[in-house]
Amino acid sequence: MSVEATSVGQELLRKILDALPSPVFVKDQDHRFVLMNRAGVDLVGVPLSKLVGKTDYDFFPKEEADVFWKVDETVLTEGTTVAQEESLTAEGQAHWLLTTKSRCRLGDGNNLLVGVIQDITHRKLYEESLEQRWEEALAASQTKSLFLAKMSHELRTPLNAIIGYGEILRDDCHVIDPPQLQQDAERVVRSATQLLDLINDILDLARIESGRTVPRPTDIDLACLLQDLDDIMVPLAAKRSNRYRAQLECVDSIVSDERMVRQILINLLANANKYTENGEIELRVHKIDDGVSLSVRDTGHGIPAHMLESVFEPFVQATSRTRPSHGVGLGLAITQGLVSLLGGRLGVSSTVGVGSTFTLLLPDPEPVD
Ligand SMILES: Nc1ncnc2c1ncn2[C@@H]1O[C@H](COP(=O)(O)OP(=O)(O)O)[C@@H](O)[C@H]1O
Ligand SMILES: [Mg+2]
Known part of the structure; x- marks a missing residue:
């Protein structure tokens, strides 16, 4: 082959390689880069002139270079073609690659290693998100x-x-x-x-x-709401020899769904009365920085510390049932659901034998532009 034909052939090969969307590289017997196409240079983020003559250890983290080196060695010595998924960190970015490596024997007895890379990062991320969604669904x-x-x-x-x-x-x-x-x-x-x-x-x-x-917010007159709750609670509390009182401090109204707020407070007050005998139950409503705090405190049984989170799950009860009509543990799950719909937060603190306080924080409505 003439010198001219060879250089034309090389030019053609380079053009073809650079036009390929997949990174392609060639290494010599000592694992040094001999050639890399444009897609490969873009992936590694190092110009070709700085790549040639260097090994993986010059560009990639040691633990990744160790893996590449081991596979390269097998391909170069045994002549087997290997296709495997591997992770590569280039320019601080993690990639998942499917790399096919094969050996090319030269006339002089030396070997070259040819690698063709497929960047499968997107596929991997998609698979991971699918797996996560599957686990969540399960x-x-x-x-x-x-x-x-x-x-x-x-x-x-x-x-x-x-x-x-x-x-x-x-x-x-x-x-x-x-x-x-x-x-x-x-x-x-x-x-x-x-x-x-x-x-x-x-x-x-x-x-x-x-x-x-769906919550339908309106202006809630708190004094009016507390009066309604009084009418329900005073006779109920008396039946269990409890004393009920409500306090309204520094706030007249809130914007929220009245039916939901009422149901939340009735659930909390009914629980306070159910798990208290001969004690006190207090509803306190007061202004806080970015909303209103509504707390129900009782001096009843209390809830053991290890049950404080799980009592909000459906059918979980911290107290053994004493009467068949004692409820089945859905009240707090419903209450929690309503609180989330209102964009509020519900917390509890309790000491066994001393009492419990459930606190509902309702945020002020977002200002409308
Ligand atoms: N004020 C309270 N004092 C003591 N325990 C309470 C109080 N409120 C709730 N609990 C505990 O949380 C559990 C779950 O409450 P809830 O969901 O309303 O179910 P239920 O009242 O039907 O048992 C109750 O069974 C009880 O053990
Ligand atoms: Mg209940």
Whole structure:
């Protein structure tokens, strides 16, 4: 081949290599770069003149260069073609590469290593995000299954009572004396009411979680709201020998969804009354820097420290049930859901045997331009 033909051939080869979107490189027997196309130079971020004659150790972190060197050595000595995924850090940026390396034997007995790279960083990141989303979906599905299992268990208890007493009434009504008859009928009604409460709670929670409950903010007159709560709480508290009082400090109104705020406070106050006997329950509403704080304090049983977070999960109860109508542990989950919808925060502090304080922080509404 003439000198001219060779140089034309080289020029053509260089043009073809530089036009390729995939990085291509050639190394000699001592692992030194002999050639790299434009895509390769762009990837490594070092000009060709500074690459030629250097090895991977001159550009990449040692642990990466160790891996490249080992594979190169196998390809150069054994002649096997190797395709493998590897990570490469160039100019401080991490890449995932699929690199195919093969050996090219020269006439003089020396070997060259030819590498062709495919940058698969985007694919890898996509795979990782898919994997993460899959894990999240799996965890959500497991949570739902657990929820369904607990819900079915809770539905079964009152249903069994209704069927049991219903059967007694059906089979023995002619032999049961009227007071007993009335007591059994009362049990059926109580269990059915409990069942309805449970179903209403589950529907409430589902509506909140599915985004079907939408807050409708209005100006809430706090004195008026507290008066309504007084009317509900004073007789309820008296039934358990509790003393109830409410305090409103330095604030007249807030902008929020009144129905939701009312439901949150009723849930917290009902809990305070349920888990307190012969004690005090206080609702305190006061202004804070960027909103309003509404706290419900009681001097009741308290919640053990290790349960303070989990009591907000559905069907989790820190106290053993003493009466069948004692609720099933959905109140705080619903409350937490409503608080999130309102953009607020709900916190709790409690000491066993001393009492608990649930604090709701409602932010001031964002100013409209
Ligand atoms: N004020 C409180 N004092 C003591 N324990 C409480 C209080 N509020 C909630 N808890 C605990 O948190 C649990 C979950 O509350 P909640 O979701 O309202 O369910 P429920 O009242 O139906 O049991 C309760 O079972 C109780 O153990
Ligand atoms: Mg409750």
